[in-house]
Amino acid sequence: xxxxxxxxxxxxxxxxxxxxxxxxxxxxxxxxxxxxxxxxxxxxxxxxxxxxxxxxxxxxxxxxxxxxxxxxxxxxxxxxxxxxxxxxxxxxxxxxxxxxxxxxxxxxxxxxxxxxxxxxxxxxxxxxxxxxxxxxxxxxxxxxxx
Amino acid sequence: xxxxxxxxxxxxxxxxxxxxxxxxxxxxxxxxxxxxxxxxxxxxxxxxxxxxxxxxxxxxxxxxxxxxxxxxxxxxxxxxxxxxxxxxxxx
Numbered sequence: 241x242x243x244x245x246x247x248x249x250x251x252x253x254x255x256x257x258x259x260x261x262x263x264x265x266x267x268x269x270x271x272x273x274x275x276x277x278x279x280x281x282x283x284x285x286x287x288x289x290x291x292x293x294x295x296x297x298x299x300x301x302x303x304x305x306x307x308x309x310x311x312x313x314x315x316x317x318x319x320x321x322x323x324x325x326x327x328x329x330x331x332x333x334x335x336x337x338x339x340x341x342x343x344x345x346x347x348x349x350x351x352x353x354x355x356x357x358x359x360x361x362x363x364x365x366x367x368x369x370x371x372x373x374x375x376x377x378x379x380x381x382x383x384x385x386x
Numbered sequence: 387x388x389x390x391x392x393x394x395x396x397x398x399x400x401x402x403x404x405x406x407x408x409x410x411x412x413x414x415x416x417x418x419x420x421x422x423x424x425x426x427x428x429x430x431x432x433x434x435x436x437x438x439x440x441x442x443x444x445x446x447x448x449x450x451x452x453x454x455x456x457x458x459x460x461x462x463x464x465x466x467x468x469x470x471x472x473x474x475x476x477x
Binding site: 280282284285288289345346347348349350351352353354363364365366367368369370371372 | 392394395396399436437438440443444445459461462463464465466
């Protein structure tokens, strides 16, 4: 998963700014020493969800483009699990779209991780995924524009 | 009618399978497919208020109708929302 390849997906002469976000597997989580993560996805719905998020971003930031790449399976500490690339005519929107993209992926993409740590493992469960939850979407917009 | 049920992450672990073929009532909606599943696998019951449903790989409300041959998926809370830990085990 090469970030520059994901960035190429959104490159366009009309978009002068490209930002990328790389999420990697962190050593410590909730005080636990993480050994590895195991990601699982409902792949066809995940792809549709990524497309939906890109459409939401294009609606809010006209002229922007968003690409999302997420790995599944076993990942070791330090490995990239997700790459987001955003492009827009100007940098402020490119940063905002990138932030919006990762926030929405975390909220609504059907992707789960099982954390293997010293002494056990656990499925990490956050919030119910609901793409029509307007409060969640507004929260992502607020974070993107902070 | 027959549907294919898909389960992910901890739901899959609790049931011991990620895919099940099930007969459901011809007028069934997503919630009723889940209800049948909870009767069969009571360990799923705590998830009733936190799952998302999908029909044929599109998010669907729990009152959405289900048709013969549909793939009905149940999704536990996703990783990103809050960072709370679900069920697991210590070894």
